[in-house]
Amino acid sequence: MPTKNIHIIVGARPNYMKAAPLYDELKLQPHFHASIIHTGQHYDQEMNKVFFDDLGLPKPQVYLGVGSGTHAFQTGTIMQEYEKILLDQRPDLVVVVGDVNSTIACALDAAKLHLPVAHVEAGLRSFDRTMPEEINRLLTDQISDFLFTTCEDADQNLKNEGIPESKIFLVGNVMIDSLLKFIERAKQSDALARLGLLKADAAVQPYALLTLHRPSNVDDPHTLVGILDALNTVSERIPLIFPIHPRTLKQVKAFALEDMIWHVDRPESIPLDLSPPKVITIPPLGYLDFLNLMAHAALVLTDSGGIQEETTILGIPCLTLRSNTERPITITEGTNYLVGSDPEKIVSQSFEILETGGKQGRLPKLWDGQAASRIVRILTEVL
Amino acid sequence: MPESKTKTTPKKIHLIVGARPNYMKAAPLYEELKKSPHFEITLVHTGQHYDEEMSGIFFQEFHLPKPQVYLGVGSGTHAEQTAKAMMRYEEVLIASRPDLVVVFGDVNSTLACALSAVKLHIPVSHVEAGLRSFDRTMPEEINRLLTDHISDYLFTTSTYDNSNLSREGISREKIHLVGNIMLDTLSRYLDKAKKSAILARLGLRVGGCIHPYALMTLHRVSNVDDRKVFSRILSGLDQAKQQLPILFPAHPRTVQRIKEFGLAEYFHVFDAAAEPLTLDEPEKIIIFPPQGYLDFTCLMAHAALVLTDSGGIQPETTFLGVPCLTLRENTEWTVTLEQGTNRLVGVDPDRIRGETQEILKSDRPSPQVPEFWDGRTAVRIGEIITRDKADA
Numbered sequence: 001m002p003t004k005n006i007h008i009i010v011g012a013r014p015n016y017m018k019a020a021p022l023y024d025e026l027k028l029q030p031h032f033h034a035s036i037i038h039t040g041q042h043y044d045q046e047m048n049k050v051f052f053d054d055l056g057l058p059k060p061q062v063y064l065g066v067g068s069g070t071h072a073f074q075t076g077t078i079m080q081e082y083e084k085i086l087l088d089q090r091p092d093l094v095v096v097v098g099d100v101n102s103t104i105a106c107a108l109d110a111a112k113l114h115l116p117v118a119h120v121e122a123g124l125r126s127f128d129r130t131m132p133e134e135i136n137r138l139l140t141d142q143i144s145d146f147l148f149t150t151c152e153d154a155d156q157n158l159k160n161e162g163i164p165e166s167k168i169f170l171v172g173n174v175m176i177d178s179l180l181k182f183i184e185r186a187k188q189s190d191a192l193a194r195l196g197l198l199k200a201d202a203a204v205q206p207y208a209l210l211t212l213h214r215p216s217n218v219d220d221p222h223t224l225v226g227i228l229d230a231l232n233t234v235s236e237r238i239p240l241i242f243p244i245h246p247r248t249l250k251q252v253k254a255f256a257l258e259d260m261i262w263h264v265d266r267p268e269s270i271p272l273d274l275s276p277p278k279v280i281t282i283p284p285l286g287y288l289d290f291l292n293l294m295a296h297a298a299l300v301l302t303d304s305g306g307i308q309e310e311t312t313i314l315g316i317p318c319l320t321l322r323s324n325t326e327r328p329i330t331i332t333e334g335t336n337y338l339v340g341s342d343p344e345k346i347v348s349q350s351f352e353i354l355e356t357g358g359k360q361g362r363l364p365k366l367w368d369g370q371a372a373s374r375i376v377r378i379l380t381e382v383l
Numbered sequence: 384m385p386e387s388k389t390k391t392t393p394k395k396i397h398l399i400v401g402a403r404p405n406y407m408k409a410a411p412l413y414e415e416l417k418k419s420p421h422f423e424i425t426l427v428h429t430g431q432h433y434d435e436e437m438s439g440i441f442f443q444e445f446h447l448p449k450p451q452v453y454l455g456v457g458s459g460t461h462a463e464q465t466a467k468a469m470m471r472y473e474e475v476l477i478a479s480r481p482d483l484v485v486v487f488g489d490v491n492s493t494l495a496c497a498l499s500a501v502k503l504h505i506p507v508s509h510v511e512a513g514l515r516s517f518d519r520t521m522p523e524e525i526n527r528l529l530t531d532h533i534s535d536y537l538f539t540t541s542t543y544d545n546s547n548l549s550r551e552g553i554s555r556e557k558i559h560l561v562g563n564i565m566l567d568t569l570s571r572y573l574d575k576a577k578k579s580a581i582l583a584r585l586g587l588r589v590g591g592c593i594h595p596y597a598l599m600t601l602h603r604v605s606n607v608d609d610r611k612v613f614s615r616i617l618s619g620l621d622q623a624k625q626q627l628p629i630l631f632p633a634h635p636r637t638v639q640r641i642k643e644f645g646l647a648e649y650f651h652v653f654d655a656a657a658e659p660l661t662l663d664e665p666e667k668i669i670i671f672p673p674q675g676y677l678d679f680t681c682l683m684a685h686a687a688l689v690l691t692d693s694g695g696i697q698p699e700t701t702f703l704g705v706p707c708l709t710l711r712e713n714t715e716w717t718v719t720l721e722q723g724t725n726r727l728v729g730v731d732p733d734r735i736r737g738e739t740q741e742i743l744k745s746d747r748p749s750p751q752v753p754e755f756w757d758g759r760t761a762v763r764i765g766e767i768i769t770r771d772k773a774d775a
Binding site for chain 1: 460461463465466467472496499501502519525529533550632
């Protein structure tokens with residue numbers, strides 16, 4: 001059997017934990033040769049390295065270095081740069097994951113050159129076309145040859161869009177592969193101690209964990225003030241730890257809202273003062289550290305996609321600060337609640353969860369750590 | 384800024400053109416929307432088709448004004464063209480924030496500008512939506528598919544297009560069957576085109592009589608860049624070319640290919656400026672430079688038979704009632720096969736030969752034109768846009 005060359009595309013942090021298990025599985029097969037292509041859409045080199053090291057990913061074989069910019073700039077630049085690589089290397093398969101600009105850009109390049117495309121995490125729909133990710137997902141799915149889905153509702157979404165069933169493969173959630181593989185190691189990370197979240201008796205100090213980065217939440221000052229206001233109210237009951245996305249910090253500063261957060265640039269050197277009320281922002285964390293914080297949190301508040309799934313697996317209550325989600329299974333089966341950006345709802349739902357512990361979730365089908373091996377088994381058959 | 388708009392402020396509409404096949408689609412809509420005081424129309428040319436001179440002629444023929452915005456994208460690979468059009472048009476969008484972006488057809492500019500607009504939450508209209516060849520190796524198919532999935536208004540040419548879009552889960556309220564806008568242009572210019580002197584120049588009009596001829600166009604890479612395929616097409620015409628002259632307006636690039644492939648013996652290269660055409664070389668296919676819209680339409684309207692691998696000529700011949708053989712394995716214009724004069728023959732010599740003979744032997748088909756292919760498509764689109772946008 002001749003070796004098949006496979007490109008795995010990563011562009012931004014949420015892609016890394018989806019690519020890693022797949023890369024590991026492909027490496028085990030002598031008939032596949034996998035390369036990691038990094039578009040450089042996320043360009044914080046230091047943080048990229050922490051994530052790659054945490055996940056055991058190799059240095060990318062190709063780095064396109066597109067950097068930040070508007071959607072058209074990023075998508076266009078990636079398209080031009082990756083097309084050159086494709087013309088030169090002509091891989092047997094291009095694997096794209098998730099829904100970032102790199103996902104659609106590289107899939108479109110490949111489709112135009114008649115190279116097969118596999119989309120991992122296909123079929124997710126928020127039905128909100130104002131989300132750039134929704135556009136990326138929708139278009140990537142239309143031009144992919146193999147659509148690997150995480151759940152049955154994703155399959156249904158794809159069928160509704162006329163995608164033939166023969167292209168759709170329900171394999172489970174590769175991100176959960178990473179989570180299950182690394183959770184024990186993550187729990188040994190010293191992040192809790194480093195951030196002063198352990199009490200004298202080594203018990204964990206109760207805290208809530210927060211992430212917030214979506215343009216719809218952080219680009220409008222009125223919305224952002226409302227959310228921060230609600231978070232400050234929540235922090236009267238429980239300290240909030242907020243690893244802050246650079247774009248969110250930029251907006252907080254731009255709108256002069258620094259007094260609504262307590263920013264600690266080097267939490268390792270200053271023990272965090274957890275006395276309420278406080279929304280404590282710290283620099284972004286690596287994969288293992290963040291996973292550890294998530295696993296021990298009393299409550300997670302987020303507007304991210306992946307965290308809704310990770311909290312469901314960890315059994316941690318999650319409040320999603322969005323008016324819709326492309327991952328409804330985390331609500332119907334998991335521990336997730338959709339609260340939007342309405343301050344009152346954020347506060348009341350948080351308080352309720354802190355009192356009751358939130359709903360008991362169950363694990364969605366096939367979210368068992370075997371998704372990548374299912375994908376590789378299918379690729380072995382079809383390529 | 385929406386707040387600064389009063390009721391009388393016209394809504395800004397961008398019409399996007401990138402390559403020649405777009406012009407005859409944009410022209411009728413430009414004229415229609417221009418009439419309305421509710422709209423301020425901007426013609427945006429991406430410059431995807433870089434043949435300035437040729438573009439100039441086409442623009443004049445359709446009475447299109449000089450584009451207010453020219454993006455100068457130029458030629459390049461698919462990714463280069465698409466990326467440059469996306470990036471340059473995004474800058475225009477951010478600066479001028481139109482209320483609606485109208486894209487046409489299926490070129491790279493179509494997808495690029497639609498994608499830039501949708502990411503900025505600006506509504507997109509796709510004119511000629513829902514066409515599907517189901518051949519993903521055609522770059523146009525990818526462009527059509529993706530543009531349709533991000534458009535807010537899908538203006539379709541036939542019920543086949545509507546079915547395609549419905550099958551892809553696109554909601555019914557976005558889909559508007561309005562007919563074929565290209566035929567607005569054709570019906571408007573047909574009489575003028577028929578008066579063109581091209582037939583006389585070619586020596587095909589003698590007095591009131593027109594000498595029967597066939598017309599061929601080939602431009603697809605899969606047909607003209609592959610010697611074997613090209614030869615197969617030519618051998619399929621061996622019988623026909625003894626029966627009537629076959630006219631072949633061809634791009635200089637194709638002429639070059641013919642020489643490289645050693646196929647020159649099949650052709651008579653005709654230079655109208657230097658010589659009058661004599662029809663005493665019946666064995667040869669008559670090759671001459673591409674013609675403008677009116678001259679080409681005249682040639683098409685009077686042909687006994689058209690052979691083509693183009694998209695647009697299939698509906699045009701159906702509209703004209705001229706038999707058409709499409710030298711492709713599939714078509715996005717299913718309606719022209721089911722209701723029109725078109726037949727799909729691929730590049731198999733026996734099929735080309737057989738179908739050609741059948742057409743030449745039989746009477747001209749009585750034209751059956753699909754619903755709404757009546758020259759009033761732009762009016763219908765204008766009504767829908769006015770209804771939704773004028774007072775919005």
